[in-house]
Amino acid sequence: MSARSLRCTAAAEWSRIWTVRSSWLLAGVTALVVLSISILVGLEAADDPAGVPADASAWDGGRPTAMFALFGVLALAVVASTADHGTGGIVPTLQWTPRRHLLLVARVGVIALTTSALGVLLVAGAGSVVWSLVPEIGLPARQGAEVLGGVAIVLAAGAVMAVGLGLLLRSTAGGLVSVSALVLVLPMLLAQLPYGWSQELATVMPGSGALFLVFGEGPSDDMTTTSARLTLAVWALGALLTGGARLLRGDADR
Template identity: 30%
Template structure:
């Protein structure tokens, strides 16, 4: 005797929204994305490049601090600097290798056509995107914490007497770096899902994070400065740096989260409305 599955049940199982199938379906999708990520050789090269770039940037930043403290102009003296502050300044450069990793999670599949196989195995596009987001956020958070710790470790011997290592503050700075990289990577994943192009994604993210704030900043206009302070890269830096100018760290974090969510919603809309 055959059993017929009601049409409404079939449609419900196949359709799935952004949070559909959170039980076995999402776990399987996450496991699949995790396996795909670590099976790509370029990911490992990317992680190595991230570590090398972070170490080089932290070493150079520490040298700047020492030189400014030991030159003949007392106006340049930044004084004793926390190791975590050096890591925060250094990640502004090293972040682009992590951004490239997040971008490739989606754009590489469009470039090779494997996105079709992904969507055949997991028809719910919302579930696919949610799984990719979970993997990207988790991996880049851990990578960010390791990079923050690496930057602090490299800066320590270079700074010498001009460096300080408050344990709680340094741990907080490292976690702030990790949080920033995780959120900016999710933002990148959303942009990549919407644009589908590696070049287009990298260009767009680079423009939003670096070029636009720099270009608008030279205008030195109060209204324009407020716009700049709301951009994701600037908001993330204010969050990591702490302080209350121009707003508390919590506001910077909220702005960064808002950018990440907006990018993911745009990516989800594009993923749903277009063919693979």
């Protein structure tokens, strides 16, 4: 795998993603939702300054928007990874890039990096919006690095998992349903069931790991930052291995 071939393939993947309307639409909707929520949070804090904790900062107001950014990143990653399977464009793609491992590396890298970077920028923007509305609470750089660093891990792992599921299922609808179930539905459902096994299972779902890294809370008191990161890494790697295996070994049009 030469560096030049990888650059050319990555450039082609970048063009494929950002020359279609759906990518811009998803990115725009995600930005609108994230920034709108940050405005509401900032206005609420400005209207009731007594209710703001003394040690709070603008990053605490921007932190909740990370989960909304996550769903936008997941949706964009799924759509970007499955679009050419739905249109049949994967066949000419593989004719131009017959070395499938090269396509896999470029596709996963470009989608995961661009979507997670977009999410981090939006969360950073959300914190800045809250600060502009409530300047007295401050926007400390050190806390910002910690918050955005944790958000970056969540978004990157989520994007890789979404791409892996997209490559595995080769269906936009199937990929969206799968990531929604793993990140939102199943963790909440399992955590509410009155069984020990359901509580334990909830802690190893990717959605629980994401919630813990963003908010510091999860369905179990036994969760730690290390366990949450490990959970996300395992899900991302598992999805990538299974989805990548299908791309490398399966028929492109099935």
